[in-house]
Amino acid sequence: MNDASPLPLAIHGAAGRLGAAVLQLALGSPGWSVVGATVSARSGLLGSPVEPEGALCYREVLEPTSMPAGAVVLELSRVESLPDHARQAAAEGWPLVVGVTGLDSPAEAALAAAADQIPVLLAPNFSLGIALLKRLAQVAGQALGPEFDGAILDVHHRHKRDAPSGTARALADALEGAGRSVPIVSQRVGEVIGDHTLTFAGPGERLELRHQAEDRVLFARGALAAARFLQGQAPGTYTMDHVLAARGGPATAP
Numbered sequence: 001m002n003d004a005s006p007l008p009l010a011i012h013g014a015a016g017r018l019g020a021a022v023l024q025l026a027l028g029s030p031g032w033s034v035v036g037a038t039v040s041a042r043s044g045l046l047g048s049p050v051e052p053e054g055a056l057c058y059r060e061v062l063e064p065t066s067m068p069a070g071a072v073v074l075e076l077s078r079v080e081s082l083p084d085h086a087r088q089a090a091a092e093g094w095p096l097v098v099g100v101t102g103l104d105s106p107a108e109a110a111l112a113a114a115a116d117q118i119p120v121l122l123a124p125n126f127s128l129g130i131a132l133l134k135r136l137a138q139v140a141g142q143a144l145g146p147e148f149d150g151a152i153l154d155v156h157h158r159h160k161r162d163a164p165s166g167t168a169r170a171l172a173d174a175l176e177g178a179g180r181s182v183p184i185v186s187q188r189v190g191e192v193i194g195d196h197t198l199t200f201a202g203p204g205e206r207l208e209l210r211h212q213a214e215d216r217v218l219f220a221r222g223a224l225a226a227a228r229f230l231q232g233q234a235p236g237t238y239t240m241d242h243v244l245a246a247r248g249g250p251a252t253a254p
Helices: 017-027 082-092 105-114 128-143 166-177 217-230 240-246
Strands: 007-012 032-038 072-075 096-098 119-122 149-156 184-188 195-202 205-212 236-238
Touching (some): 007 217, 017 032, 072 082, 096 217, 119 217, 128 195, 128 217, 128 240, 149 166, 166 184, 217 240
Parallel strands (some): 007 032, 007 072
Antiparallel strands (some): 149 195, 195 205
């Protein structure tokens, strides 16, 4: 496939908030060809066309015969569906971008096994700004002395199921890698898309690193950037850090 060809994309969870946003963004872009869109068996969209006059319909599963060479799968469904989706992607050789959070042991095991056969990108948050925030958090955590206390404030809409969020846990993990353990305070209020604030407070001064999501489209753009990056990669596990580095951002941590 040359660089001018649309990249084939299939989306698990195409009726969800993020899945629907990615679907619409990809359908409106000449750089993408949507070849699959799955929804749950209970969805009212099941069997209906993805576009008013298009041949592609919402299905419960991806059909290998409809997936051309080079297709990338974006997993945005539910954690309980993820193991089956990961096993199918590995068996068919489809690169897999995962935006599902709150992963349990079966999901983690299935993704680890899949990464032996295909490239798998795990992203609790598709924001490139969050990817950079993680790197800045590591720098601050290493540079500031023990007299500085750290904390993470994790604010999302009232409908979000997991608390702390996957993003907040990823920030905490980044700080663990810098030798710091910090508490997370989660709030689920209103329709907040996503606010994450990392605070370091020391004698006479306070440093805050904050990211605010102002439009859900930013996550859809990031998901497509992740899919574009993953196409053609070797088997293994990747993150948005790799996507950021490919765009000229800070190199990923070893």
